[in-house]
Amino acid sequence: xxxLGNTLGGFAVALQPINVAAALxxxxxxxxxxxxxxxxxxxxxxxxxxxxxxxxxxxGLIMLAGxxxxxxxxxSTTAILLRIPGESGSIVTTIDGYEFARKGxxxxxxxxxxxxxxxxxxxxxxxxxxxxxxxxxxALRFSSPEFCLLAVLGGLTLVRITGNNPxxxxxxxxxxxxxATIGVDAVSGDTRFTFNTGSLALGFDLVPVxxxxxxxxxxxxxxxxxxxxxxxxxxRLRDMIPTRAEWSRAWPAIVRGSGIGFLIGLLPGPxxxxxxxxxxxxxxxxxxxxxxxxxxxxxxxxAGPEAANNAVATSALVPVLSLGIPFTPNVALMxxxxxxxxxxxxxxxxxxxxxxVWGLLASMxxxxxxxxxxxxxxxxxxxxxxxxxxxxxxAFIFAISFIGVYTVRNSYWDLCVLVGFGILGLVLRQIGFDxxxxxxxxxxxxxxxxxxxxxxxxxxxxxxxxxxxxxSAVLTALCILAxxxxxxxxxxxxxxxxxQPS
Numbered sequence: 103x104x105x106l107g108n109t110l111g112g113f114a115v116a117l118q119p120i121n122v123a124a125a126l127x128x129x130x131x132x133x134x135x136x137x138x139x140x141x142x143x144x145x146x147x148x149x150x151x152x153x154x155x156x157x158x159x160x161x162g163l164i165m166l167a168g169x170x171x172x173x174x175x176x177x178s179t180t181a182i183l184l185r186i187p188g189e190s191g192s193i194v195t196t197i198d199g200y201e202f203a204r205k206g207x208x209x210x211x212x213x214x215x216x217x218x219x220x221x222x223x224x225x226x227x228x229x230x231x232x233x234x235x236x237x238x239x240x241a242l243r244f245s246s247p248e249f250c251l252l253a254v255l256g257g258l259t260l261v262r263i264t265g266n267n268p269x270x271x272x273x274x275x276x277x278x279x280x281x282a283t284i285g286v287d288a289v290s291g292d293t294r295f296t297f298n299t300g301s302l303a304l305g306f307d308l309v310p311v312x313x314x315x316x317x318x319x320x321x322x323x324x325x326x327x328x329x330x331x332x333x334x335x336x337x338r339l340r341d342m343i344p345t346r347a348e349w350s351r352a353w354p355a356i357v358r359g360s361g362i363g364f365l366i367g368l369l370p371g372p373x374x375x376x377x378x379x380x381x382x383x384x385x386x387x388x389x390x391x392x393x394x395x396x397x398x399x400x401x402x403x404x405a406g407p408e409a410a411n412n413a414v415a416t417s418a419l420v421p422v423l424s425l426g427i428p429f430t431p432n433v434a435l436m437x438x439x440x441x442x443x444x445x446x447x448x449x450x451x452x453x454x455x456x457x458x459v460w461g462l463l464a465s466m467x468x469x470x471x472x473x474x475x476x477x478x479x480x481x482x483x484x485x486x487x488x489x490x491x492x493x494x495x496x497a498f499i500f501a502i503s504f505i506g507v508y509t510v511r512n513s514y515w516d517l518c519v520l521v522g523f524g525i526l527g528l529v530l531r532q533i534g535f536d537x538x539x540x541x542x543x544x545x546x547x548x549x550x551x552x553x554x555x556x557x558x559x560x561x562x563x564x565x566x567x568x569x570x571x572x573x574s575a576v577l578t579a580l581c582i583l584a585x586x587x588x589x590x591x592x593x594x595x596x597x598x599x600x601x602q603p604s
Contacts, residue, residue: 109231112460115160116468121461124161125469128168133476135169136176136192143173144538145320147435148313149499152506155309159443160458164465166436171223171415171466175473178215178408183208192411194378198396198403205399210344214352214401215408216474222360222409223470226416229364231463233417235452237424244425246560247567250553251577252425253546258584260431260542268588271539274530278543279550281306301515308438308544310507310520315537317503318524321496323531351392352405355385359406363413368420377414378407416466422447423459428545431538438545 115121128150135146147169154162177192182199195215202211244252261271284295285305296302344352359381366377385402386393396403418433426447428434440447445455452459507520527537561567569575 108235108456108460109464111456112462112464113467115457115461116164116464120157121161121164121465122468124157124165125168125465126472128165128170129172129175129469129472129476130168132169132172132174133176133473136173137179143170144312144316144431144435146173147432148309148315148317149503149506151309151312151435151439152503152509154439155442156509159440159445159455160461162439162443163436163458163462164469166439167419167462167466168469170432170436171412171469172473172476174412174415175216175219175476177411178219178404179212182211182215182404192378192408194382194407195404195411197382198398198400199408201397201399202401202404207344207348207399210348211404214344214348214405218352218356218359218405218409219412220470220474221356222363222411222413223416223466223473225357225360226364226367226413227463227466227470230416230420230466233368233420234423234459234463237420244573245571246553246556247571247574248577249426250550250557251568251574251581253550253553255577255581255584256428256546257539257542257550258581260539262584262588267534270535274535274537274539275543278540278545279547280543281311281540282544282547283551301518304511304513304515306519306544307511307516308435308442308541310516311523311544312435312438312541313503313507314520314523315527315541317499318520319527319531319537321499322524322528324496326528348401351401355381355402355406356409358384359409360413362406363410364417366410367414367417377410381406381410419462423451423462426451426549428542431541434538434542434545438541441545441548 116125131146131150132143135143147166150165150169151162154165157165178195178199181192181195182203185196185200199211199215202208257275261268261275282305285293285303287294293303359377362381362384363377366380382403385400385406386396389396389400389402392400392402419436422428422433422437426437428437437447440458445451445458503520504517507516508514530537557567567574568578
């Protein structure tokens with residue numbers, strides 16, 4: 103009964119006109135982001151983040167969430183039509199989706215992906231409503247030591263799973279944490295590392311940093327490479343109805359993919375990519391008489407992975423809403439948007455700001471329905487969007503970025519930060535650095551610092567508090583495991599290699 107009451111209260115918030123508009127706008131922008139290769143969901147979220155600051159926390163979060171799961175929908179369009187994944191989660195879709203389209207069934211493939219994404223999203227939202235409440239109840243037993251260790255665990259996990267060089271990732275994470283210390287100390291009110299400069303006293307706000315690293319750097323890259331957007335053939339609405347045989351093969355894969363995606367989304371790591379490969383592997387393993395079709399246009403080969411991809415986009419919000427710790431850069435930006443609004447995520451979020459949590463969950467039902475509508479009759483519009491001159495789109499995005507960043511704090515310093523980090527992001531990407539750890543460091547740095555200072559105050563400076571409390575001891579063990587597990591796994595793989603006789 104409590105869950106039903108909370109859900110109804112969430113719909114009362116989500117159905118407010120401003121929140122419905124935010125969900126629709128986020129879904130629209132997210133779908134367009136997935137369709138247009140290059141910009142990426144992080145860039146789109148960073149571009150619109152300055153706009154969300156001017157609305158309430160729940161409205162802003164609804165818009166960012168719409169972009170996030172909307173991009174998962176849109177990424178399948180170019181994957182099927184052009185064999186170009188709009189998002190990393192659509193990489194697997196290119197394998198069989200494109201081959202299926204080459205048989206003249208592109209419209210049917212898009213319909214199956216759209217309906218499958220809707221089903222997966224709906225299943226995942228129901229699970230999110232249940233798991234968030236349960237996990238938040240457990241997390242109420244957490245205190246400062248546990249939150250300190252959760253921040254460390256989130257950072258270590260991202261360092262290990264992002265990119266190929268953990269040392270580079272750790273350096274980027276430390277730089278992000280260091281940037282978060284510049285400016286006014288939230289506890290004492292003293293200025294730190296400002297060198298008596300008024301601009302540095304403002305600190306490095308998440309909005310211009312994230313928008314520079316992910317938005318402007320991508321635009322600079324497009325301008326430097328002079329690569330235009332690809333073109334695709336128009337898909338007619340009447341060609342989008344799958345046959346009965348195609349549906350009968352698709353729906354079991356969709357259900358299985360939804361379950362796989364939801365469970366993987368609860369774990370730290372690149373869930374969208376992992377879940378799609380896992381779903382593809384499962385479908386291929388149980389394919390039976392259709393196994394020979396995989397790689398040549400098997401329906402299950404894109405129906406299951408696309409469902410898994412969209413389920414992950416929802417269930418990945420569980421750790422953020424329950425614990426206040428992001429495991430991926432996408433949800434780190436959403437967490438940062440809440441913090442900028444003055445709301446502290448974590449176990450108390452559900453009790454202190456139920457309108458934010460349940461309003462977001464209810465809005466995802468609305469957004470999911472909107473995305474189904476957007477992905478079916480508007481496929482022709484998305485294809486035409488690929489034909490818009492790229493310099494027109496780039497100029498528009500530049501204008502939105504500069505106006506949005508300036509209006510957050512009316513600060514020219516933020517514009518300088520925007521351009522500076524745009525150039526820095528371009529350089530770092532060119533030399534092979536991943537930018538996600540820096541963003542995560544900027545977000546979790548203040549959380550870690552505040553929790554660590556409170557912990558040391560409670561323990562009188564004794565670090566043993568991290569191992570004497572049961573939950574803290576488990577989290578400490580997980581942090582150690584996150585550091586040594588890859589090394590142990592690599593050593594075990596080497597030990598299994600049998601030396602060849604000379």
